[in-house]
Every structure is written in C-alpha cells, then in structure tokens.
Amino acid sequence: MTAVAGPAGPVLVVGSGLLGTSIGLALRRHDVTVWLADVASEHVRTASGLGAGVPVPADASPALVVVAVPPDLLGPEVARALEEHPEAVVTDVGSVKTAPLAELREKRVAGLARYVGSHPMAGSERSGPLAGSASLFDGRPWAIAPHPGADPAAVAAVTALAELCGATPVRMTPEEHDLAVARTSHLPHLMSVLAAGRLAGAPAEHLALSGQGVRDVTRIAAGDPGLWQQIVSGNAAAVLRLLGEVRGDLDALISAIERDERDGVVDLLDRGVRGTLAIPGKHGGPPRPTESVFVAVPDHPGELARLFADAGEIGVNIEDVHIDHDPGRPVGLVELVVEESRAELLADSLESRNWVTHR
C-alpha cells in the first residue's frame, strides 16, 4: 500500500487513547497520513470518527510509528514496532524513558538505532479518544530523549513530529528526562498524595476550614492510582532518589520543630521559596511578577461578559482568571491575574466604571 507522505508521514499511531488520538488530530491539520491501531477496536473507530486518521491497513508501511500505550506495555510495543516495520523510525510518548530502553537493550531488539523515546508534557484529567484534541500539545514542552546509539535522522524525525503537533521540543538524555519528570511531576504528585492522605477520614468540621491552598496542593492527588503506580514504579530509581532527599528534609523539619530551632524551620521554608522562583514562566520565559485584582460580580447573565469587555477596553492583558462563586450568594468574586505593573491601572479603571474591586 502506498500513501502520500506529509512532512513526517505516513505515521502509524499505536494506541488510540487521549495522546494517540490527539497526535492524530494534530497531524491531520497538516494533511499527514495517519494510521490508527489499538487493542480496543472501538477506540480506533471513535478516533477515526473524530478525524484523527484511518484504521491501519494490513500492508501499512509507515515512515514513523508512535507508540502511545500504558507505561507497562511500552517496552514490548516498541520492540514489536521495530520488528514489524524495519524501515520505520519508532518513538513512544511514555512518561518514563530509561526503563523501556533497558528492556529493549536486554532483549537485544534489532534496529534500536531507529528508536528515539519522547514525552509530550501534556495531558488531561480525562482519558480515552473522546478527550483527544488537535490543540493538546500547543505550546507545551515535548521532551526528545535519544539514547547514545540513536540515528540522527531518527532524532530529527521525532523532533519534527513534536513541532508538527505544535509543541516545543526539549532535547535531553533518557536519564536526565527521568530525573526531570521525577522532580517536576512524580515527586509533586506524591507530595500531593501525602497531603491529601491526611484528609481522608478527617472529621467534617476540620475539612470545613479548607481554603484555596489545600485545594491547589491536593488537586493532582485525584489522578488514577493504577496509572500513577505504573508511572512511579517505572521511574523507581529517580523517584527513590528524590523521596530519600525528602525524607532527609522531613526528618530535619520534625527535629527542628520538636526542639523549637526556628532557624532550622526557616531554612527549609526558604528553600521552598527558592524552588517556586526556579519554575520558569508558563511558556519557558522567566516568571513575570503578577498581581491579582478581585472584582465583585453580580450574579446576572452577562455581567461576566461586561467585566471582560471593560477589561478589554482598559487594555490590560488578563494573564489568568479564577472565579469564586457561591450559588447561595448574589455576588461572585472574580480574581483577575495581571502583570504587577498593570494592577493599579486595572483596579482604578474598573472602579471608575463602578466595579467594586480589591487587591
């Protein structure tokens, strides 16, 4: 079978869940030929119905295979792709990179030079093909993690895939990748789980005091335990290294509080502040200082639209918005996050348009 190849096509996507379907949709924007496979044929039907590609034909000869299956199946599926498609470049989009690579090396899989692991930093609390979106990767980092023996042409093909999907490729070794995601994803997830664990079974009147802080810290702890067990176990070495560091900090914190050594407590809190400042701005730039302007918004249809219309006319760019609205109250509180230097102008201009604001 032949197909008109796009810039990176034809592409076979193995696994038509959230990520596979989204990759198909993103590539179809560029008219790349996309073939879809999944052990669950209804996923393929759904994904192709959404326009993510067509079911893979029997004699398909893809230029690129993207393996988008659960963590535990990554190694075997990459091996199968390398074997079944001896001309194709093969990548995967799994959240750990060294363990599947070690598995492939141990099995002495042929054609390993054609394999380049990758990992788009995008996801959703939902899963399955219906959650897929052509814009899922827009502006997101996408780690490209080639092993030392990878063919440069294969690295280029996988980098091109990330770019076609609208993401920003970030090149690193598989080992660096796994430590990086342990730091920026797996450890924060586990800290969130430990904080949330203290809430399970707590008296309702304790939980009545919950504010925005605990909600933010524990939000990601709601993630699927089965999936996260695979992620954490698949990245055991890097996760254990960081958990060991955390245990050291935790012991130091407990000891400092027990002995009322205030400097010891402040040192640990200071380190946390430095950590928050180290996170780059949402899209890779330096973090810009922001400030919030709170606006009381009456609960009438159209009031929110009127607020944004006024903010638009004032000409201050809204970086983020939060709404705190109690259905039992006539007024909601809308938090407009803007650049620090613009907060005063926005608040004053909104006040002059009869909005009640505070900062």
Added chain:
Amino acid sequence: MTAVAGPAGPVLVVGSGLLGTSIGLALRRHDVTVWLADVASEHVRTASGLGAGVPVPADASPALVVVAVPPDLLGPEVARALEEHPEAVVTDVGSVKTAPLAELREKRVAGLARYVGSHPMAGSERSGPLAGSASLFDGRPWAIAPHPGADPAAVAAVTALAELCGATPVRMTPEEHDLAVARTSHLPHLMSVLAAGRLAGAPAEHLALSGQGVRDVTRIAAGDPGLWQQIVSGNAAAVLRLLGEVRGDLDALISAIERDERDGVVDLLDRGVRGTLAIPGKHGGPPRPTESVFVAVPDHPGELARLFADAGEIGVNIEDVHIDHDPGRPVGLVELVVEESRAELLADSLESRNWVTHR
C-alpha cells in the same frame, strides 16, 4: 468617651495590617464604630484613610477588642486588651488557638471568660493595610474557638463579628481548631515546601518540563518563611502529630517502591484520592463533579468578552476559568470549568458559534 454603638460596636482593632484593616472596612459597611491601633502609626493612618475606622482615642471604652497581630505577639496583646478594657469582649484572629490560650492561663490573666479566640479562613499573598478589603471574608469560614470557661455572651459577640464581616462562623474547641488547620493548611503548606525544595538548584532543562501540576502543588510554598515559621512553631503539637503520620506513609511508600510491591503503592495513592474527595465544595456543600471545556481564543481585544457573552447566552454557569496564554502565539487557550452535566452542551453550542473547543 462615648460612641454610638452599632450591632457589635464600638470595636477596637489592635493591629492594622491586612486582617485588621479588612475587619474595619467590613464593619464600617454596617456603620459600626471602629477604632484602630498599631505599633506602626503609619498603618493606622493608611487604614483610616481607606475608611477602616479612626485612630483609637485615649479614653476609648470598646465593647469588643479584635487582636490582629503576628502569631508570636498574640498572647501578650490579648492579655493587655483584657487588662486595659475590663468590660470588653476580646477576640483574636490568629491562625493557632491553643498556644496563646495556654500562655494566658499560665499567666493567670484576669477576665479570661471574656476571651474567645477566632480565626477567619481568609488571606492574601499580599499583606499590610493597603491589601485590606471589606469583602475579604465574604462567604469564608470563620472558626469560633471558645475555651470551656468562656462567657456565652462573649461567644455570641464574636460570632456576631464574624457574621457582620460576611463570613460563616464554624464553632469548634481550640484543640479541634489547631488540628483542623494543621490538616487543611499547615501540613499542605509543608508538603508544598518539600516538593518545591527539590526544585531549588535543579538544572534549568529539568525545570523546562514543569507543567500545571507542579505549579499548583508548589504555589503556596512561596509564602513568607518568617510568618510560616511562627505559625508552624505556634501549632507544634498538631503539626508534629501529622508530620509523624506523613513520615510513616513516606517510609511505607519508599519501601513499597523499593520492593516493587505494587499494591502498597496503589493503597497510598488510593488514600490520596479519598482525601481529595473529602474536601467539601468551595462553599461548604458537597463537591460537585466538574468538567473543563477548552476554547482556543484569538489574541484580539474583545475576544475574551465575546466568549463570555456567548457562554452567557448559552446559559451554562461558569464555575471557574483558567487562561493559558503564550505572548508569542496568536491564540490562547481558555479553560472553562462547568458542571459535568453541562460540558457537552457548552462545547457543542460554542462550536456552533465557530469557537474551536476540546474537552
């Protein structure tokens, strides 16, 4: 000196920072006489300039004294208020309740029956009188934590204060309060600090992979270390109890990952999920399942207003909003959080109005 007493006045607010100024502004909405004091006279000038009350006269005889000073000064300032104003009810708005009470009991302070500790669950990343707002407490929980010897009339007066400020009083003992805030505020803060601590000094290319999850988990770790040291040390017993439980969980987690005991890892992750489900809805009701609809919004003035106008016409209530906008890209992604059962209607209706959406 005499003054026209409002429903709970005249009220003396000791400490004209964020909380003291906000209480003054909230009470002035109800024409309660408010007197302001602060060791920093410029804070009193600023707060009274904002309309939060007037500087306390020499012969003031308040009906209620609200002590709103840093944690370390709570005990001495409450003692002074009880002594200087032998007819007044005295409360404080500190974030710990048993330690100041123990201090007052130890010093055998006279008039302790007139003291009722309280704690509004409201704050801001900003501090000082300029950050004050009459609406800071609107719809927030406000813990009322009387000791067993407190006069019922004093409890009623402090409960009335919380209500006048727009908050929802939540009654509990001082001991319950301190364990409750250790669970819902102090422990989440420390878990956030431990996660953020692993980012300090990390290589920039690791941090480039930071997504929304780590940003949410570590946001509150940016809080003032000096203030948080006082809070944590002031609530040492309850915080240590929970930190001990966390150390037990952490040791179990490390052991389960080391031995690849998958059930052990899943058990801990499950407990975290149950914890997130235990948090009540933002305003005390049961948590309602929500779903996000993502909308691509062109970077033209007025587009955000047009989106909210369309959402308003569609008639779906927006529970929350997040904006993910890269200044370098022509299109931003707006996340509209709505009740789960309304997401499909909103997405379909927006699509029919030519918005590009995904869920």
